[in-house]
Amino acid sequence: MVHSTSATPDRSGMRRRRVVLYSHDTFGLGHLRRSRALASALTQSGVAESAIILTGSPVAGRFTFPEAVDHVRLPGVKKLEDGSYASQSAGMDIDQTTALRSGLIESTIAQYEPDLLIVDKEPTGFRGELLPVLNTLAREGRTRIVLGLRDVLDEPDVLASEWARKGAVEATESFYDELWVYGVKSVYDPTQGLPLSDAVRARTFWTGYLRRSIVDPAETPDTPYILITPGGGGDGAAMVDLLLKAYEQDPTLAPHAVLVYGPFLSGDTRDGFEARVAALGGRVTATGFDSRIESLFASAEGVICMGGYNTFCELLSFDQRAVIVPRTKPRLEQWIRANRAEELGLVRNLDQFRDELNVEGMIAAIRALPRQQRPSEAGADGLLDGLEVVNQRARNLMNQTLSNAAE
Structure with a gap:
């Protein structure tokens, strides 16, 4: 996918390197913790000057983030036993909550003007909430867009049905510059069974797993x-x-x-x-x-x-x-x-x-x-080369944006 680009220079004349990471976080901690690890690596390496995580996690405020990383808390939702979702915001139904989340996403990205958007797992976002901003970014052409996938998503048949229902294949084909799989292809291929085009598969990169380290040390027991x-x-x-x-x-x-x-x-x-x-x-x-x-x-x-x-x-x-x-x-x-x-x-x-x-x-x-x-x-x-590969892929994509903007 080829974007036309425009540049928004800072006072020094250099294009700002900003990253937004989106994680829908309807359940558990996984999406938020993965996004935090990625944002930390990108900013601490100097690949990005700053990053914002868009998250629906109700416990996001209980985590520490590096100085250059912040987060925007999206209104929470919860998954019910029958597979449907309900709003955690009093007095709002799920459609109203989704619309509010989508608006917050749009306004954050419009004001922050990221060079790179990394979407975790869901190509269209929760209940399609990303589609408006994806269309806007594709039209404006100043932001590179990446879909990040964990090493395993689900059984191939189940995943293919889910992506078909959500329009995820079409979104992946239309909006995403690259796909990053945070794993190793010889271990498992999470895209098997998905009807992705050869063009999408050509821009799919296996990064390796994301190495973790002790960012914020804590006391541990003295005994085994x-x-x-x-x-x-x-x-x-x-x-x-x-x-x-x-x-x-x-x-x-x-x-x-x-x-x-x-x-x-x-x-x-x-x-x-x-x-x-x-x-x-x-x-x-x-x-x-x-x-x-x-x-x-x-x-x-x-x-x-x-x-x-x-x-x-x-x-x-x-x-x-x-x-x-x-x-x-x-x-x-x-x-x-x-x-x-x-x-x-x-x-x-x-x-x-x-x-x-x-x-x-x-x-x-x-x-x-x-x-x-x-x-x-x-x-x-x-x-465990994932973070190093992510830094290199992100640098390459943002350098493309800078080069195109200078032409």
Whole structure:
């Protein structure tokens, strides 16, 4: 796709390098944390002078961001059990909320004038909310547009049906200069099954996984521990219950566990877990949410976790022995990732389709953790070039904008 371009120079006469990252964030922490990692890399490397993250996450304000990175909080929505969505804003229905979100996106981009827009996962945005701004940017031609995809989206047939329903293929063909897959093609191709043109596939780049580091250090326990994390926690109750049952049934199970519930595991469910944790006499300690969880990853003896993208990147980055207990509903994304990672020797997958998800199985998995090989022993270091490749691709795209503007 070729854009005509115009330039808006700053007082020095140089074109400003600004990036907007959009993540719809209707559930969990994954989209926000991925966008934060990308924004941090782009600004700290000097590829971009500043970045703004557009996010619907209700916990965005609880994260720290680098000095050159800010965020705009879009009105929140929640997914209901039947798959539909409801507004979290009092007195507004979902159509009104979507329109408000879309307007905020348009006004932010119009005022900020980014050189690069990176869209996370959803080519048309939540309920099509990005389409107005995508049309505007395509018409004006001053902003490069990238679609960023995690390593696994869903089963190919399910994904193809979803993209057809949302008009995502047409949007990808029409609006996006490049597609970045934050993974390695030999591990998994998330676009398989999608009817993308040869032209789109020619501008698709596999970056590698996004390496994580300790950005904001936090204190960790002095004694050995394993880390238990269900990610955002909204769908992690079953895994946490199984973990607690393991420590309850086997009083010799060691080392002790540090459990991070995630911000979305709350209410009566969490209250019940808290009572059980207290009864274990310190063998399990728990906290609701830790925005600096990287330190806990780095110092743990091993990790029991669900199989989200960000958690997987942290396992590889901190070279952690891990047992993944992937969710299988509403999509098979985590199971596909965990199954493929186990085939490569990177983790152990506690697979409900193959293994019995019972207390005995969890006890055995914890006891076997010290004997697992670390991801580095299976070549994980060669998978973690994502941020470096993103910086280079972003620099190339924005340099094209500068060159075209100068002509």
